[in-house]
């Protein structure tokens with residue numbers, strides 16, 4: 001993940017989390033506030049319905065009294081004169097647009113009954129309907145002054161529910177009859193709805209739905225039963241002093257909330273009314289506000305990402321410059337600088353990096369110069385070796401030749417002959433050193449000639465063995481040769497390989513104390529590329545080599561230990577040598593495309609941990625490769 005993303009992403013995620021929580025809290029708050037508002041509106045509507053119903057009731061009673069006190073009513077009632085009664089009542093009923101009116105005498109007989117028919121005309125109902133005999137009217141007929149009462153009931157004439165308001169007709173202090181005004185509940189409801197600004201439903205005493213402003217509840221709708229109040233709810237409504245909030249319900253796809261209360265006028269509980277408000281606006285307000293806040297938070301989140309981008313930009317640009325500079329420096333371009341000049345931690349880091357690079361550059365230049373000087377010196381040394389070796393070879397050959405002649409002539413004089421042999425031995429050793437110097441200078445100048453032919457390594461190693469046969473005996477060392485005879489023939493220069501084995505065996509003899517063991521072990525193996533190669537290991541029980549010298553001993557003239565400690569003989573224990581053997585061995589092995597290295601736990605002349613020299617050679621000599629000397 002890029003740094004820019006690492007900076008911006010947490011901000012962005014945090015904003016989303018905060019926005020989601022905020023959105024949730026805010027929309028919930030709004031929804032709760034709207035629900036609260038809705039409840040208050042329902043409470044208001046309920047109060048309005050109660051008040052308005054009582055006010056209308058007063059009007060109806062006034063109209064009933066108007067009829068009861070009309071001149072001639074009592075006489076007509078007492079005389080049982082229906083026509084006279086109608087003459088008195090009809091004008092008042094017409095002018096007040098009454099829907100139903102009936103007048104009963106003290107026996108509860110309907111002396112006059114007018115009902116507005118479907119055409120809108122007040123029709124006079126002939127005969128007894130029996131409505132005057134209803135129990136609620138009896139107390140009015142027994143009253144000793146003006147009494148009024150009201151009730152809801154189903155009109156047997158048209159099957160509709162009516163609100164009936166009754167007033168006694170008083171003569172003196174006695175009741176002479178009762179005037180009853182009927183108003184269909186359906187006629188009352190629209191006014192109530194207008195005042196309450198809510199739909200209104202009415203239930204009778206048993207909780208049956210009897211009228212509603214919701215059009216779906218037409219009188220003949222089966223839904224009525226579903227909306228009947230169960231006895232428990234009914235009891236709750238009767239017992240509660242306030243409006244009782246009901247369950248929300250869905251009707252024709254709209255959600256509504258309802259609250260109900262008892263409709264009481266005077267002492268009379270007429271039934272239960274309910275006020276209904278749609279919930280849509282609550283939901284839509286919550287939705288609207290959620291959308292608004294969603295939009296707002298969206299903008300904020302974008303702003304945060306933008307700000308994160310702007311804030312992280314200078315930081316990231318600096319880091320990118322630093323990265324580019326460090327990559328360039330790592331790739332070897334030490335001229336690179338970050339050029340960051342800020343006052344913050346990145347600026348400090350960049351300055352330190354630039355300083356570091358400058359110092360590295362200076363040190364590298366110094367090293368390059370030193371290296372050039374060393375190279376020059378090495379070249380001088382190499383040419384000195386070469387010149388010295390060449391110059392020494394001729395006189396040495398002369399010394400050797402003349403000494404040999406001298407030894408022949410003085411054969412009869414043993415003392416002088418021994419001296420001549422001593423000179424000869426020294427000359428041979430010097431000749432050997434001179435030829436080693438020549439070998440090294442050939443290797444150094446890459447002119448070592450390899451003349452490959454089929455070589456039996458067993459034979460070459462046997463030659464080296466024979467060379468040191470006497471030395472091994474003198475030093476009481478055991479040499480075991482294993483596996484080399486079964487090795488396949490390899491393409492190599494046998495004389496050069498002889499030199500390799502010569503030096504390795506000579507070293508093993510030199511650095512192994514008397515009575516020790518030397519093993520030469522050869523086997524065929526496969527290299528990582530799947531090619532076959534031979535491996536010859538020279539293992540001894542000698543003084544061992546410290547790991548820190550493992551690669552250095554292959555450099556020319558490199559010797560561990562103190563030179564003056566060396567004894568003089570080339571096969572004596574810790575005998576001296578010019579420090580060229582391993583450099584020659586490495587040069588020859590590498591010229592064959594092989595590798596050579598040493599493994600030893602360390603240098604210890606008391607415990608003698610021993611050393612193992614590994615030589616790997618391809619079956620076919622490859623072109624010269626400079627190879628690492630460490631173990632593969």
Ligand code: ADP
Nearest residue numbers: 507508511544553559560577578579580581582
């Ligand atoms: P020289 O033997 O002439 O000193 P070489 O190049 O043959 O030079 O060896 C370099 C050094 O490596 C030796 O001086 C010696 O310290 C160490 N060395 C080589 N072979 C062995 C060995 N088999 N055991 C311990 N040390 C060894």
